[in-house]
Amino acid sequence: MTRIFSGIQPTGRKHLGNYIGAIRQYVTGQDRGEAIYCIVDLHAITVAYEPAELRARVLDTTAILLAAGLDPERCILFRQGDVREHTELCWLLTSVTAVGELNRMHQFKDKSGAARELIGAGVLFYPVLMAADVLAYRASEVPVGEDQREHVELMRECARRFNSRFAPEGEEVLVVPEHRIPAVGARIMDLQEPTRKMSTSVGGDEGRIFVLDDEATILKKCKRAVTDSENEIRVGPDKPGVTNLVDILAAARGTTVDEALASLADARGYGDLKVAVAEAVNEMLAPVRERYETLRADEAGLEATLAAGAEKARALASETLEDVRAVMGIGPGA
Known part of the structure; x- marks a missing residue:
């Protein structure tokens, strides 16, 4: 074993x-x-x-x-x-x-x-x-x-x-x-500085989503995530902010990056991408937040x-x- x-x-x-x-x-x-x-x-x-x-x-x-x-x-x-x-x-x-x-x-x-x-x-x-x-x-x-x-x-x-x-x-x-x-999500980047990995030791709280953040906070952080001026949803080294958001979306849903991109085919730019990411992350973390309070009290x-x-x-x-x-x-x- x-x-x-x-x-x-x-x-x-x-x-x-x-x-x-x-x-x-x-x-x-x-x-x-x-x-x-x-x-x-x-x-x-x-x-x-x-x-x-x-x-x-x-x-x-x-x-x-x-x-x-x-x-x-x-x-x-x-x-x-x-x-x-x-x-x-x-x-x-x-x-x-x-x-x-x-x-x-x-x-x-x-x-x-x-x-x-x-x-x-x-x-x-x-x-x-x-x-x-x-x-x-x-x-x-x-x-x-x-x-x-x-x-x-x-x-x-x-x-x-x-x-x-x-x-x-x-x-x-x-x-x-x-x-x-992990094949997907091995390196989650800072939402405000997407060329640097998400970390508690550098950067501010706006750039990182905490497991115990509430739904509204996660949505706000995703909406404020740094992207670029193109408004085109694709991944690549020239689009670190968008690539990071797509990676997060794929990891939160348990899909591949290609599947995450395909699900955004009808998206109206970065706004829809950011909302989709927030919804997926909240769905993933909600059960953890709910159980944590009871466990931590004991x-x-x-x-x-x-x-x-x-x-x-x-x-x-x-x-x-x-x-x-x-x-x-x-x-x-x-």
């Missing part, structure tokens, strides 16, 4: 890119294999944060994931910091990770370049911890957005190097995972779900760490 693993940052304000690029894949993953998902609170402390807010955001994210369709009976859902094997494996993997590779990672260059104060070492080692997250479970598949491709490539290289250096001949201690990027229930998931996760990760420590010569011998 395919073992699937992915982690998600603990922010309650999940946007459309997060939902289409990752969360929907998490839900479908429950039917395709053994699905393991964690809320990466350890990754979140690589930038400035408030402890109380971090704990609250973990629960926000848990409620969103459950509202979107994750079922603790069909997947393992846990908080990263509750499973210490992640940090131990991260340190062990530094023995097969080149500093030069970490320095070249786009995320490190972006974050360190934008920082005005202390740049913590965690920003540099973020991809190693991400590799440990996946490799600890010997997952074969990692559902991610297009922007995470280089991180998956690094974890693949870490696994290969580890096996080459430490694994007995003919054996594979760590599984080399494959990424799974903090004890959310904590119980995370604790139960962590117990299952530790059982799997501890097996991997036992094998890793043994082949590396860490701890007493047999």
Whole structure:
């Protein structure tokens, strides 16, 4: 059976890119294999944060994931910091990770370049911890957005190097995972700056649709989306705004881009396109918004779900760490 693993940052304000690029894949993953998902609170402390807010955001994210369709009976859902094997494996993997590779990672260059104060070492080692997250479970598949491709490539290289250096001949201690990027909606762009991906770290709220935005807000944001002066609905590199809207429409409806374009054959320009996008997005997100409020109010229930998931996760990760420590010569011998 395919073992699937992915982690998600603990922010309650999940946007459309997060939902289409990752969360929907998490839900479908429950039917395709053994699905393991964690809320990466350890990754979140690589930038400035408030402890109380971090704990609250973990629960926000848990409620969103459950509202979107994750079922603790069909997947393992846990908080990263509750499973210490992640940090131990991260340190062990530094023995097969080149500093030069970490320095070249786009995320490190972006974050360190934008920082005005202390740049913590965690920003540099973020991809190693991400590799440990996946490799600890010997997952074969990692559902991610297009922007995470280089991180998956690094974890693949870490696994290969580890096996080459430490694994007995003919054996594979760590599984080399494959990424799974959605065919449609892999890179949702900012509505106001469509040459830049939708993100909570840059740009304003007008450019991003949040999962918990109400219908009126989503319609307003779509109507204000930047397009161009042609009023011709087609996709291409010369029409980033229109292309982004068509991509969103296709992803929200679960169709191809060509099918989305065909449905707009009688549209009267960009106004109809924007309304169609808003309607499709609202239809997709409405059930999530409705379930979220009830789930988020039950903090004890959310904590119980995370604790139960962590117990299952530790059982799997501890097996991997036992094998890793043994082949590396860490701890007493047999």
